[in-house]
Structures are given as C-alpha cells and as structure tokens.
Amino acid sequence: MPELPEVETVRRTLNQLVAGKRILRVTVSLPRIIQRPKAPDEFAAMLAGRTILSVERRGKFLRIIMDGLVLVSHLRMEGRYGVYHEDETTELHTHVVFHFDDGMELRYKDVRQFGTMHLFALGEELALPPLNKLGMEPLEDAFTLQAFKKRLAKRTTKIKPLLLNQEYVVGLGNIYVDEALFTAGIHPERTANSIKPAEWARLHVSIVATLGRAVEAGGSSIKSYVNGQGEMGMFQHELLVYGRKNEPCSRCGQFIEKFVVGGRGTHICTSCQPLPKGLQAGRLSRK
Numbered sequence: 001m002p003e004l005p006e007v008e009t010v011r012r013t014l015n016q017l018v019a020g021k022r023i024l025r026v027t028v029s030l031p032r033i034i035q036r037p038k039a040p041d042e043f044a045a046m047l048a049g050r051t052i053l054s055v056e057r058r059g060k061f062l063r064i065i066m067d068g069l070v071l072v073s074h075l076r077m078e079g080r081y082g083v084y085h086e087d088e089t090t091e092l093h094t095h096v097v098f099h100f101d102d103g104m105e106l107r108y109k110d111v112r113q114f115g116t117m118h119l120f121a122l123g124e125e126l127a128l129p130p131l132n133k134l135g136m137e138p139l140e141d142a143f144t145l146q147a148f149k150k151r152l153a154k155r156t157t158k159i160k161p162l163l164l165n166q167e168y169v170v171g172l173g174n175i176y177v178d179e180a181l182f183t184a185g186i187h188p189e190r191t192a193n194s195i196k197p198a199e200w201a202r203l204h205v206s207i208v209a210t211l212g213r214a215v216e217a218g219g220s221s222i223k224s225y226v227n228g229q230g231e232m233g234m235f236q237h238e239l240l241v242y243g244r245k246n247e248p249c250s251r252c253g254q255f256i257e258k259f260v261v262g263g264r265g266t267h268i269c270t271s272c273q274p275l276p277k278g279l280q281a282g283r284l285s286r287k
C-alpha cells in the first residue's frame with residue numbers, strides 16, 4: 001500500500017501532467033470505486049466541463065482540485081494513475097477514465113479494486129469523511145516535537161499501532177513506521193506513555209527525515225507501486241529494516257527479526273531496539 005512518500009510522488013508527477021487540463025467527459029466502468037456521489041452517472045455529469053487546477057495531498061489521499069469541485073482519491077493497495085493519448089490501448093483493470101479536450105486521458109487502473117473516489121464541492125471535503133478525522137501532516141511545519149508529543153505521549157497504546165493510526169499522524173504505513181522506529185531505537189511494542197523525552201525527540205526527527213528522504217527518492221517500489229509516469233521509486237534500496245529479515249543490521253550486525261505487532265508484520269533489530277526490562281516481563285506475561 002502506498003504511504004506518504006509514494007502518494008506525494010504520484011501527486012507531484014500528476015500535478016505536472018494534468019494541471020490546466022479540461023475534462024470533456026468521464027467514463028466509469030467499475031461503479032464501486034465511486035463512493036460519492038453513489039451514482040457513477042451523477043459523478044461523471046458533475047465532472048464534465050471542469051478544469052483541473054492542481055493536485056494536492058492530505059495524508060495518503062490525493063486531492064484533485066478543480067474549478068468548484070475536488071476529487072478525493074485513495075489508491076489503497078494497487079491503484080495507479082497514468083496519462084495517455086486517447087489512441088493508446090486501454091490496459092486491463094482500467095476502471096475510470098477522464099477524457100480531456102486535448103485528446104489526452106487520465107486513466108485510473110486498479111487490479112485489486114480497493115481504491116476509492118469521493119467528489120465534493122471545493123472546501124467541503126476537509127469537514128467530511130474520509131478526510132475529516134485525519135491527524136497531523138508530518139512534513140508540514142506544524143508537525144513540531146511539541147505537537148507530536150502532546151497528541152501521543154500519554155496514550156497507553158503500543159507505539160507502532162499508534163503511528164499507523166491516521167487520526168494521530170497521517171501518511172505512515174508499515175514500511176515507514178518500521179524504519180522510523182528502528183532509526184529512533186524504539187521497540188514497536190513500547191507503549192507511548194513509556195517513551196522518554198529524548199526518545200520522542202529521536203522519533204520525531206526519524207519520522208521527518210525518513211519520510212523526507214523517501215519523498216526525494218520518489219518513494220519505495222515494493223510490489224507494484226509506480227508514480228504517475230509509470231516510473232518506480234528508489235527508496236526501497238535504502239530501507240534499513242523493512243523487508244530485511246535475517247539480514248545483518250546496518251548498525252550492529254545482529255540479524256533483523258520479523259514478528260507480528262498489532263496484526264502487522266514488523267521488522268526490528270532487537271539489539272538496537274531493546275524492550276526495557278520491566279516491559280519485557282509484561283510482554284511475556286501477556287502471551
């Protein structure tokens with residue numbers, strides 16, 4: 001599933017490709033992708049004649065801004081956008097096509113069919129699902145150490161599921177949570193309220209730095225992710241623990257382990273990310 005760096009990369013490439021284009025008509029061949037309005041005909045009718053002004057992002061959602069409307073799109077597992085000339089063959093699993101007045105098309109392809117599109121009057125989208133409960137944007141200036149701690153530090157939840165919860169900090173998924181916790185030297189099963197001030201500071205820096213570097217590298221191409229121009233990201237080569245089970249830790253040489261935390265496969269170095277002794281006992285007693 002694409003996380004913040006991948007969605008941000010898609011946003012940047014799409015913005016270059018479609019900003020300024022005018023939609024003539026829209027074809028929907030898989031109605032379930034369209035969540036709002038429910039009727040695909042109504043969705044298509046609302047979009048006809050609109051001009052795309054820019055492509056923005058909120059968390060893992062794309063916001064395609066038009067004159068008076070905004071399309072909120074989530075790629076989920078394998079959703080992809082691509083811009084093609086209308087004469088180019090349409091690939092299998094293309095479910096929504098935006099036909100522009102210059103002979104080009106924005107095509108949405110989704111093999112797994114989990115992606116969603118919601119259409120709103122411009123401005124109303126931030127107050128309604130699915131965007132209304134989203135938490136802090138980690139790459140914006142408002143994401144300070146103080147704001148981060150204030151929101152999370154008193155929680156009794158384990159830190160990994162807390163970071164995955166989009167109501168606190170947006171954009172982090174399984175890959176970048178594992179990377180940020182490793183870089184900060186924090187075990188994913190620590191409860192938030194057990195994390196010390198110096199560790200919060202390290203975690204804050206790790207999240208910002210890991211996501212920032214991943215955005216610069218165009219995201220991580222794990223499984224099928226590509227940007228809006230069909231190009232792969234490069235950050236998968238820089239991942240320190242994710243996908244590196246049984247490989248030596250880059251810091252200490254101990255083998256990276258993989259186990260399950262909150263239902264998610266989790267990669268850690270138990271030497272660099274130790275569980276404090278008291279917590280270790282708690283963890284054993286819960287088994």
Ligand SMILES: [Zn+2]
Pocket residue numbers: 249250251252253254269270271272273
């Ligand atoms: Zn290590």
